Amino acid sequence: MQKTLERYQRYTKDGNGSINNKAVERNVQHWKYETAQMANKIELLEVSKRKLLGENLGSCPIEELQQIENQLERSLTNIRGRKTQIFTEQIEQLKEKERSLAEQNAILSKKIHFQCKIHSQEQSTSEREIVPYEQSTQHHDVETELYIGRPESGRTLYPQQR
Structure with missing residues (x-):
């Protein structure tokens, strides 16, 4: 085995x-x-x-240099397009943020206006002096006459003063 x-x-x-x-x-x-x-x-x-960076171009024929130039121009066009797209998106985001901040500002302004109104009302009621009735009314000498009958009649019975 x-x-x-x-x-x-x-x-x-x-x-x-x-x-x-x-x-x-x-x-x-x-x-x-x-x-x-x-x-x-x-x-x-x-x-x-290296060629795209502009290095070692001495041995390149004119056709190859033209191809490199065209490739770089296409690349620049793509890069500029992407950059424009990003800027446009950022502008839209900033506009939306501006709208949001303007709404918040309006809300806060209303709140402040309302609070100032309440505060001024509270202040005006607390600052008022309580003046006794005798001091608050002005005394004037007024002549009054008591007429009996209709006022047109002009009948005077009892003239009164003060």
Whole structure:
């Protein structure tokens, strides 16, 4: 039984090991290729970036310079459009905020006006002096006459003074 298990383990190591090694080797080769491709793409992107920044343009033909210029102009147009959109959105937000603040200001002004009115009423009632009746009325000498009958008749019976 022991010999059978040992043969099985040797067989599985040799069989799977060689198959597994071939798969690992193919996988490694694939990743090396992918890595080389990515390195090439990175290099091309760096060269393109340098050209867009205006570096290393000495070896560029006029057609390539024209393409770079057109690409930069398209990019600037897109950037300006986005900037305009953002400014427009900010202006709308600020206008809405202004309307909201104006409404709040109107509400607060009404409250203050109402409170000032109440305060002035309270102040005027508290500041009034209570004046006795004798001091508050003015004395005037008034002549009165007592008439009997209709006022047109003009008959006077008893004139009275004060």
